[in-house]
Amino acid sequence: MNEVFEKFIQDLSMLDNTAEIERLLRRTLDQYGFPCFAYLSFAPGGDDDDPLAMTTYPSSWVQQYCANRYDRIDPVIARSIATTLPFAWSADRFETKLTNKQKWLLEEASEFGIRHGVTIPIHDRQGKVATLTLAACEPRLPFNVRVEQYRHQLHLIAIYLYAQLRNVTPALISPLRPCLTQRERSCLQWAARGKSALDTAEIISVSRRTVVFHTENAKRKLGVATVQQAVAKGLMYDIISM
Incomplete structure (x- = not known):
């Protein structure tokens, strides 16, 4: 799939x-075998900020979800706001304790063929998720x-997707970006291309230990x-490129 x-x-x-x-x-995503997906970008607690949504969920479920403002109780959204790490979920297995309304929401979603999944959250420096x-x-x-x-590739796809959508719909001017050395930027750039530390070491002719050292400094x-989080921030700060 490379x-x-x-x-x-x-x-x-x-x-x-x-x-x-x-x-x-x-x-x-269809080529990866994931034809059912949802992408959402929003500002937590910000009703004045229009969310951006892309989804292949059944239209009847999307209409029902929006009409009833299920985003206010959706445990997947709540978990995404609280963590930067990917997480799996289902109606009968969730990382956090669910309320009765949240359990009911996931059970209702399962009636539309959305029984379980994995969510990759991305947080930017302006508070958007x-x-x-x-x-x-x-x-x-x-x-x-x-x-x-x-x-690994799916996580990078989510990061690149968010970065490009940010370019298409630019946000406010950002604060000063962190200062990375040329070697730190290089290691991060190759990580953004899906390369492992060993791959990067061979490409830039250094030891794997050196790549790990510079990557840890960048993080x-x-x-x-x-x-993955370093790649996301690197793209958002324009430290590395797509």
């Missing part, structure tokens, strides 16, 4: 409107196996815990 990922990155960089980006996202959720009604085991197989300067 070719699919690389083509997504290449094609995405040339698109300048949300409709074309959504079509590309649909094609790409974006989520890419992959959902399914198929048995949980094969779904989870596929998610685990492509988890510290960006104030994040994972490489």
Whole structure:
């Protein structure tokens, strides 16, 4: 699937409107075996900020969800606001304790074929949150196996998607960006291309230990815990490119 990922990155960089980006996202996730997805970008607690949504969920469920403002009780959204790490969920298995209304919401979603899924949250420096959720009604085991197989690429797809959508619909001027060295930027740039520390070491002719050292420094300067989060912030601050 490396070719699919690389083509997504290449094609995405040339698109300048949300409709074309959504079509590309649909094609790409379908190739990965995830035809059912939802992307949402919003400002928590900000009713004056119009959310951006892309989804292949059944239209009847989307209409019902919006009409009843289920976003106010949706445990997936609540969890996404509270964490920066991907998480799995289902009506009968959730990382946090659910209220009766939240349990009922997930059970109702399952009637529309949305029985379980995995959500990748993204937080930016201006307080906005974006989520890419992959959902399914198929048995949980094969779904989870596929998610685990492509988890790194899927996380990067979510990050690149958010970064390009931000470029298409630019936000307010950002604060000063952290200062990374040339080597730190290089290691982060190759990580953004889906390369492992060992791959990067071979590409830039240094040891794997050196790549890890510079990557850890970049994470510290960006104030994040994972490489994926560092890539996300690097793209948002324009420290690295798509």
